[in-house]
Amino acid sequence: MIDAALQRFIALAGAVGLHYDFLLSGTEVRSWLAGMGTTLLLVVLAIPLSLAAGIAFAAALTSGRPWLGLPVRAYVELTRNTPTLVQLMFAFFALNMLLSRALGGAANNPFTPVFWVLAVTGLHVAAFHAEALRGGIEAVPAPLVEAAQATGFSRLEILRFVTLPLALRTALPALVNNLVNLVKLTTIGSAIAVGEVTYASIMIWTQRDNVLELMILILLFFGLINLTVSRIGRLVERRLAVPGYGA
Amino acid sequence: MAQHSADRPNLVDLQDVHLSFGAVEVLKGIDLTVAKGDAVSIIGPSGSGKSTILRCINGLAQPQAGRITVAGVRVDTLRSEAERIALRKRIGVVFQQYNLFPHLTVLENITLAPVRILKVPRAEAEGHARDLLARVRLADKVSAYPGELSGGQQQRVAIARALAMRPELVLFDEVTSALDPEMVGEVLAVIRELVREGLTSILVTHEMRFAEEISDTIAFTENGRIVAQAPPAELFYRSGNPRIRQFIGGFQGFRDAMQDREGI
Amino acid sequence: MSAAALPARGALRAAGPWLAAAASAILLWWLLDARLTHDLLDWLPYLASGFAMNVLISVLAMTLGTLGGIGLGAMELSAVRLVRAPAVAYVQVFRNAPHLVLIFATTYIFPFEIVVAGNYLPFPDWLKAVLGLAIPAAAYVAEIARGAIQSVPTTQWDAAKGIGLSRSQTLRWIILPQCLRRALPPWMNFYASITMSTALASLVGVHELLHAATDASTAVRRDDFTIAIYLTVLLAFFLFCYPISRLTRRLERRLVRR
Numbered sequence: 034m035i036d037a038a039l040q041r042f043i044a045l046a047g048a049v050g051l052h053y054d055f056l057l058s059g060t061e062v063r064s065w066l067a068g069m070g071t072t073l074l075l076v077v078l079a080i081p082l083s084l085a086a087g088i089a090f091a092a093a094l095t096s097g098r099p100w101l102g103l104p105v106r107a108y109v110e111l112t113r114n115t116p117t118l119v120q121l122m123f124a125f126f127a128l129n130m131l132l133s134r135a136l137g138g139a140a141n142n143p144f145t146p147v148f149w150v151l152a153v154t155g156l157h158v159a160a161f162h163a164e165a166l167r168g169g170i171e172a173v174p175a176p177l178v179e180a181a182q183a184t185g186f187s188r189l190e191i192l193r194f195v196t197l198p199l200a201l202r203t204a205l206p207a208l209v210n211n212l213v214n215l216v217k218l219t220t221i222g223s224a225i226a227v228g229e230v231t232y233a234s235i236m237i238w239t240q241r242d243n244v245l246e247l248m249i250l251i252l253l254f255f256g257l258i259n260l261t262v263s264r265i266g267r268l269v270e271r272r273l274a275v276p277g278y279g280a
Numbered sequence: 281m282a283q284h285s286a287d288r289p290n291l292v293d294l295q296d297v298h299l300s301f302g303a304v305e306v307l308k309g310i311d312l313t314v315a316k317g318d319a320v321s322i323i324g325p326s327g328s329g330k331s332t333i334l335r336c337i338n339g340l341a342q343p344q345a346g347r348i349t350v351a352g353v354r355v356d357t358l359r360s361e362a363e364r365i366a367l368r369k370r371i372g373v374v375f376q377q378y379n380l381f382p383h384l385t386v387l388e389n390i391t392l393a394p395v396r397i398l399k400v401p402r403a404e405a406e407g408h409a410r411d412l413l414a415r416v417r418l419a420d421k422v423s424a425y426p427g428e429l430s431g432g433q434q435q436r437v438a439i440a441r442a443l444a445m446r447p448e449l450v451l452f453d454e455v456t457s458a459l460d461p462e463m464v465g466e467v468l469a470v471i472r473e474l475v476r477e478g479l480t481s482i483l484v485t486h487e488m489r490f491a492e493e494i495s496d497t498i499a500f501t502e503n504g505r506i507v508a509q510a511p512p513a514e515l516f517y518r519s520g521n522p523r524i525r526q527f528i529g530g531f532q533g534f535r536d537a538m539q540d541r542e543g544i
Numbered sequence: 545m546s547a548a549a550l551p552a553r554g555a556l557r558a559a560g561p562w563l564a565a566a567a568s569a570i571l572l573w574w575l576l577d578a579r580l581t582h583d584l585l586d587w588l589p590y591l592a593s594g595f596a597m598n599v600l601i602s603v604l605a606m607t608l609g610t611l612g613g614i615g616l617g618a619m620e621l622s623a624v625r626l627v628r629a630p631a632v633a634y635v636q637v638f639r640n641a642p643h644l645v646l647i648f649a650t651t652y653i654f655p656f657e658i659v660v661a662g663n664y665l666p667f668p669d670w671l672k673a674v675l676g677l678a679i680p681a682a683a684y685v686a687e688i689a690r691g692a693i694q695s696v697p698t699t700q701w702d703a704a705k706g707i708g709l710s711r712s713q714t715l716r717w718i719i720l721p722q723c724l725r726r727a728l729p730p731w732m733n734f735y736a737s738i739t740m741s742t743a744l745a746s747l748v749g750v751h752e753l754l755h756a757a758t759d760a761s762t763a764v765r766r767d768d769f770t771i772a773i774y775l776t777v778l779l780a781f782f783l784f785c786y787p788i789s790r791l792t793r794r795l796e797r798r799l800v801r802r
Contacts, residue, residue, distance in 0.1 A: 116740040117740070122754065126774065130767065184369075187361070231642070244648070244649060248645065
């Protein structure tokens with residue numbers, strides 16, 4: 034049944050001059066679908082990673098302790114003002130190489146290219162999350178923090194129960210924006226041969242020269258993912274909304 | 281009002297407390313005693329350091345000199361934040377700007393500290409919270425958010441929140457100053473009942489008549505010092521200090537009018 | 545920020561120069577390895593020409609994107625559905641598209657030479673990269689323009705009418721200057737991000753900085769050189785983009801004060 038539908042689609046597309054024949058070739062389609070799967074995997078893993086790191090960075094930046102805040106501030110400025118692709122190359126071709134040396138050979142190195150893509154893109158976007166959250170944290174009225182202090186909460190408990198929940202609500206639109214960028218950023222994995230959807234597509238179009246056709250599919254794919262991310266973001270925003278606070 | 285008894289232990293004892301913010305000296309030698317079960321009001325001109333005294337008592341502000349003893353703890357010698365936190369769990373504070381957590385319901389606001397800090401089981405904490413809400417006459421607002429409540433209601437919830445930790449001492453920092461006049465009465469009524477039940481409390485307030493009514497002693501601050509601490513009758517009507525008489529006199533003219541203004 | 549954080553901030557500022565000095569000292573000690581420094585300096589012109597390409601691509605892409613974006617932004621605000629819809633569609637599609645994918649698209653879709661009036665003109669890769677980045681740039685600038693125009697309160701129009709200005713005069717003297725002021729920080733921010741995206745062009749063979757660095761690294765084949773060369777690339781982008789970011793933040797603050 035899928036085959037029949039595919040045939041019709043290919044015929045229709047052919048009428049407008051687009052060649053989607055590759056959809057019928059078993060191996061190519063499978064590798065392309067695997068590429069989509071890898072992209073989804075990267076997205077699903079990178080999003081929580083970036084959020085967790087973003088919260089940690091924001092906590093460090095607002096802690097008032099220079100030994101925490103300074104290194105994080107330095108990293109945030111560095112990663113926001115240099116291309117992520119270059120950071121990835123540096124991580125993979127320099128840091129990873131050193132690591133392999135230290136561990137006695139690439140075979141002993143447990144860190145895969147996927148790991149490096151996740152680490153670099155996740156931490157890169159975490160820096161943007163940190164700035165958004167920092168704004169949210171600083172917007173929490175000081176009397177509220179003082180009231181929590183007077184109750185007997187520790188600094189970390191105040192952050193967890195009072196400051197962060199409120200900062201999150203303020204920063205949510207910016208955070209969702211950052212996550213949309215994160216989704217787009219996963220494509221740089223193709224530079225170090227991570228088989229995400231761009232890389233898989235390159236493999237196909239170098240053989241079949243159907244760049245435009247694949248491009249359309251990729252744009253639809255990313256459009257769909259980003260739409261989902263935005264939708265989920267709006268859902269979360271609605272669920273977290275409390276009457277009388279920044280509504 | 282129970283007479284101030286010399287053989288009841290002092291819960292709070294401040295001796296010659298000095299505190300400066302940077303170059304500005306705010307407290308210039310504060311002496312204050314609060315016996316267990318007493319209600320002590322602190323009155324005086326704005327800027328004389330009243331709120332700062334309260335913040336010294338629960339360790340939110342650190343004095344440069346002087347002795348502060350609260351429930352047997354030498355607050356001025358506490359060095360670590362952990363020790364101060366341990367003290368704060370035993371003292372309740374109600375602020376001028378109620379400061380309820382806007383993202384939590386009324387019930388959650390009250391149960392947050394007992395559950396998270398004292399590790400009270402949630403069911404028990406919620407039961408206690410409902411009792412407290414009933415006492416402040418807000419039993420029907422259990423699931424409301426602070427943003428949906430009036431100022432007076434929020435302040436009463438704030439009082440319930442402070443009481444939820446079963447504190448040995450409650451500090452009230454100008455709790456009615458930010459309220460519309462018609463809501464002041466409902467809050468004062470709650471405090472009156474708590475004091476009658478024997479709550480040890482220190483109130484910084486501008487409500488002279490209320491202070492006169494409920495306090496065991498009243499302390500008068502001026503220029504960073506407590507110039508007198510005495511039972512209301514003595515301080516208001518028999519004070520030898522001309523500044524105090526002048527200050528109270530400013531309120532004397534309203535006394536009769538305020539007699540009629542009874543809240544609840 | 546609590547009062548406790550203020551002395552810490554002062555310590556931060558005091559520590560800053562010391563940490564910078566320490567970092568420079570370490571760097572200097574490392575570079576004193578004469579062979580490494582020699583090699584770096586050898587490759588510097590090659591790298592510099594590569595970076596010039598990055599700047600060129602970013603400037604051209606931003607120019608095209610801005611021109612197109614302003615038009616698109618205006619179209620998005622049109623009352624005519626037929627004009628509005630394609631603009632909105634364009635923005636939606638190309639704001640969600642990864643820049644790398646678009647660069648690949650323009651590189652592989654466009655022919656390697658074009659025919660103009662019977663002459664065969666080469667269509668170089670870097671120009672394709674410019675187009676690849678200009679496409680999303682137009683989408684972003686459209687949103688920036690639209691946001692800037694919409695953020696000027698309608699009361700400004702009424703006030704201008706009240707003192708007798710015509711529609712075009714209002715636009716020119718009242719609305720547009722305010723729009724430009726509001727649009728400038730996000731526009732500059734975006735320019736910095738486009739500049740960083742130009743590094744993606746290395747993956748399609750354009751001779752820009754990252755590509756030059758990879759060339760150098762494969763030619764020299766030494767670990768310390770590879771590390772040094774990538775650090776140089778990072779430094780080059782940082783020195784270009786960080787001042788833009790600082791300037792943007794300063795502008796934003798001045799805007800808010802107004």
